[in-house]
Amino acid sequence: MKHPLFTTALLGLGMLAAVPRSHAQTVDRKFGVSGYVTTLQYRGDLGSSFWDLRNATYGGGLTLSRYLTKGLDINLSANQSLLRFPGQENTFTSPTTPGNYATARRFSANITTFGLGFKLKLLPNSPVVPYILLQPGLAVVYSDRYIASAPTVSNHTSFGSFDGQAALGLDFHLTPGFGIFVQAGQHYLDRDDDRLDGVGSGATTFWDKYDRYMQFSAGLTANLGKAKDTDGDGVPDRKDKCPDTPSGVKVDVNGCPLDTDGDGVPDYQDKCPDVKGLAALQGCPDADGDGVTDADDKCPNTPAGVRVDASGCPLDADGDGVADYLDKCPDTPAGVKVDATGCPLDRDGDGVPDFQDRCPDRAGPASNKGCPEIPAETKKILNEATKYINFDFNKATLKASSYPKLQQMVQIMNDYPDYSLSIAGHTDSKGADDYNLRLSYERAASARKYMLDKGIPADRIEARGYGETKPIASNTTAAGQALNRRVDFDPYLTGETNAAEAKYGAAPTVSEVKAAGEKLPGKKTTGTGAPRSRKAPMKKAPVRKK
CATH class of the missing domain: 3.30.1330.60 (OmpA-like domain)
Incomplete structure (x- = not known):
């Protein structure tokens, strides 16, 4: 006998297979849809088929889950399965003997359950998440019992009952949006007249009084929804430590721009992304700390604290070839030769620099422009x-x-x-x-x-x-x-x-x-050459002895 819900379950599994892969079910993707197949195993007044797969029956179901907290989901499930127990007349595994055991030898029941479950997730951050499911719900049972005296004659009954399930399971997160699960649980019905198998045992203990069955399930889960990602970097805002990353910038798992060299300057702003550098120099290194990147520094070993020019070399204000920090005469005029200390050369050591010394190779006082004085x-x-x-x-x-x-x-x-x-x-x-x-x-x-x-x-x-x-x-x-x-x-x-x-x-x-090609003025006095007269006043007095 097939219940209509069974057909619905199969249709649901087909639809689930067509669901596209979504992102991981988290606080940002709070809904999951699961489809699964089940097999049931009976234990009650007629006996037990727990852990016995020889006469297995199958069914299926759908579950809609909702994320509540990191360790807790709530599930709304619907399941339809066939439960069947074949047995021989007067052969039972129940420890009690009174009752109407002779009236039945086997039964078959279509069971439809609806449950509101609470899924306690253990190790929620693990790829494999063990969980405990506690699920109260409602069971609808359509049962046929076959009596011993007439094996072909059945007694049909149907009823509704409170259903309680406790289960253990494992979720396997294969991808961020897709997983599988396996689950084993046990169902208890609240009817004490044993209408599931039609046999009352008269037992008084909890474990023997109620008919029950185990349900083994395996299925697929697709997690639906989309995380809020304001900057569109693929990392949801909830996890994004850098929620304002510019569009197109590559980010790490925390949503922050990649920083390959770990210097605190993201790669998209880092002119030297593979070498640790300084934020002030757009991520490029400056070994001597002079404010000029090593790649542009023509003097990469400048001592600390020394002022440098745009090329990274120590300033030389007077252009004499001696850096200011070594120059004892920083105001030397342009073009003047200097010594190693940056001071003008003074070859004769007279205190008058060569460029001011009229006699640079002979000592003399400054008052005589560095030249020796004539005694x-x-x-x-x-x-x-x-x-x-x-x-x-x-x-x-x-x-x-x-x-x-x-x-x-x-x-x-x-x-x-x-x-x-x-x-x-x-x-x-x-x-x-x-x-x-x-x-x-x-x-x-x-x-x-x-x-x-x-x-x-x-x-x-x-x-x-x-x-x-x-x-x-x-x-x-x-x-x-x-x-x-x-x-x-x-x-x-x-x-x-x-x-x-x-x-x-x-x-x-x-x-x-x-x-100039001229002759000396006046009359020739040496007896060689004739003078060329100049326009000069002439005295009338006769020439006298000189």
Whole structure:
């Protein structure tokens, strides 16, 4: 005999097979639908078929489950199965003998149960979850009993009864949205008149008083629903520790952006995703901590705390090649050569750096621009030399008496190679101006030539003529005129203003006049060459001895 619910159960199993795979049944996916097959085994007044599979019968059912807590589900189940017990007349396993055992030898019953169960999940986080099911419900029984005296004659009865089931089972979570389960439980009916098998035993103990049966089930479960996932990263909000992850960003199991190198900078923002780095440098490393990533750092071993430029190298404010943190002279002018400490070179060690030192290879005071000073005694020789330099009458030819003093000046120039010498010729006021001017030039040039012939470089001696324009005494007396007829010798540092020019003002040097292709002014005094006249005032007085 088939109950209509059996057909419904089979249809339900077919529908369940068509359910698409869903996500795992959790607090976010609270509903599950299960379809299963069952077999029942009887134990009662007629005997027991517990654990006996020789005359197995089958059925099936559907269960709708609802997640309540991590350890508890509630189930609404419907099941239809056939329970059958074949046996021989007067052969029973019941320990009691009174009653109407002779009136029946076997029975067959269609049992439909509806239950509201409570499923206690043990180890809910495990892939295999053991559970306990306690399920009160209602049973509807359609039973046929066959009597011993007429095996083909049956006694039909139907009734409804309270049904209580206690079961143990295992859930196997094969995928997040699909699983299987197996379950073994025992059902008790509350009818004490034994209408299930039609035999009353008269027993008084709980285990023997009530007819009961075991139900073995195995089935499939699909978990339905969809978790709320605000940022769409595949991790439900309930588990998502980073619920605002930008769209398309790969995340870990916690819903947070992947951070391959574990530096706290997510890969999608990390310019160096495979190497631990700093958040301030977009996840790239900075071994020396100077704020420039190692990949861009041209000086990756800069000491801690040292200020660096954009390339990661220590700052060098004055550009002398010595980093500021090592530079003891950080304001060195551009282009100046420096030593290892960043200070300007001072080869002669006189305290005047080479770039300011007119004499970088000879020590001298800063007051003399780093050059040796000419001692006062030597300067005196030069200042008094004019007294010892004599020329032939009215000529520019040196007298032999001048040679010792000129030789002495040659020695001074050799001793002080950083100095140049200014030779300035002067005359008194007697005679024509242009004549006097030429004569002063030629006498200065004669003294210069002597020194050049002794090896003094030409660029270290300048000769100028001032004529009668720079007297040092009155020309109205013979004594004053004698003082005005002179040749001055004045040393000065090479490169500085010519000493004669500093004292008397500008006048062309003999070299400059000749370089310009001009002749010295005035009448020729040396007997070589004709003078080219210049436009200069001429005095009427006759030429006198000079």
